[in-house]
Amino acid sequence: MVIEFRSVSKKFPDGTVAVEDFSLELPSGKATVFVGSSGSGKTTLLRMINRMVEPTSGQILIDGVDVATRDRVQLRRSIGYVLQAAGLLPHRTVLHNVATVPLLQRTDRAKARESALELLDKVGLDRRLAGRYPRQLSGGQQQRVGVARALASDPNILLMDEPFGAVDPIVRAELQVELNRLQRELGKTVVFVTHDIDEAFLIADQVVILKQGGRIAQVGTPAQILSAPADDFVASFIGADKGQRDLHLQERSGDDGLTLVVDQDGRPTGVLASSRPSAPSEDGTVS
Numbered sequence: 020m021v022i023e024f025r026s027v028s029k030k031f032p033d034g035t036v037a038v039e040d041f042s043l044e045l046p047s048g049k050a051t052v053f054v055g056s057s058g059s060g061k062t063t064l065l066r067m068i069n070r071m072v073e074p075t076s077g078q079i080l081i082d083g084v085d086v087a088t089r090d091r092v093q094l095r096r097s098i099g100y101v102l103q104a105a106g107l108l109p110h111r112t113v114l115h116n117v118a119t120v121p122l123l124q125r126t127d128r129a130k131a132r133e134s135a136l137e138l139l140d141k142v143g144l145d146r147r148l149a150g151r152y153p154r155q156l157s158g159g160q161q162q163r164v165g166v167a168r169a170l171a172s173d174p175n176i177l178l179m180d181e182p183f184g185a186v187d188p189i190v191r192a193e194l195q196v197e198l199n200r201l202q203r204e205l206g207k208t209v210v211f212v213t214h215d216i217d218e219a220f221l222i223a224d225q226v227v228i229l230k231q232g233g234r235i236a237q238v239g240t241p242a243q244i245l246s247a248p249a250d251d252f253v254a255s256f257i258g259a260d261k262g263q264r265d266l267h268l269q270e271r272s273g274d275d276g277l278t279l280v281v282d283q284d285g286r287p288t289g290v291l292a293s294s295r296p297s298a299p300s301e302d303g304t305v306s
């Protein structure tokens with residue numbers, strides 16, 4: 020499903036302008052990542068898609084339909100939402116957490132249970148964890164449950180707000196790879212928020228680098244941004260000014276055939292031009 024922002028602004032009652040005149044199309048079945056420093060309006064942008072926050076002006080359309088015309092509860096249930104702390108219900112089992120929305124929608128209990136178990140398989144969790152409570156899981160496992168729960172109503176859109184922020188770097192890398200796989204397999208329109216540019220490059224089909232007030236510094240594929248940062252702000256944000264690192268190559272698991280140049284810490288610093296010969300703007304190899 021295509022999501023379109025049309026001149027969207029959000030001013031909170033205390034006068035804070037979180038987003039000003041933001042327009043952008045988020046392509047269907049692709050992952051768009053909003054990345055920017057704290058307070059740049061990422062979460063506000065995300066929450067306006069499912070009407071947890073209402074814009075002050077402008078419109079957000081999903082497949083051409085203004086979300087303002089949709090029933091809020093229905094809209095929210097039709098869109099998957101994953102939060103940093105997984106947002107699981109502490110006194111419910113893993114199975115119950117995953118099946119929450121289908122049960123609310125009065126899906127047959129046995130059917131909800133079976134699909135919840137299948138979702139655990141899908142996100143790489145052992146079915147034996149189904150009877151546990153969230154506190155009996157590791158942070159990474161909790162995040163997987165959070166993703167399974169968001170997928171339970173089979174939404175076409177998945178909103179993810181710093182979902183991997185609270186887990187350690189190794190588990191985080193695993194979750195990023197898993198998300199790439201799921202994204203390819205399920206073809207959802209994913210909107211992902213992070214302040215970590217490296218995470219953005221690993222996950223995104225479309226990267227949106229934001230300044231304060233939700234102002235767009237640059238939009239493009241990871242390859243376009245890495246090879247041609249729009250200005251000094253972007254160059255500095257993506258670390259292009261940090262000088263040479265100890266570089267090697269890594270195939271990205273997306274379907275774009277991209278080969279990233281990464282440093283010794285696995286942070287993307289460039290893209291190999293020969294992997295996508297048809298795109299003339301992607302001629303910069305290493306930043």
Ligand SMILES: Nc1ncnc2c1ncn2[C@@H]1O[C@H](COP(=O)(O)OP(=O)(O)OP(=O)(O)O)[C@@H](O)[C@H]1O
Nearest residue numbers: 031033035037056057058059060061062063064214
């Ligand atoms: N309910 C609110 N009332 C007033 N101001 C708010 C409210 N929610 C957010 N803001 C302000 O709007 C701006 C954008 O906030 P937002 O949470 O969208 O940023 P963010 O880029 O997601 O930041 P972070 O990375 O810190 O989560 C900030 O200045 C924030 O303080």
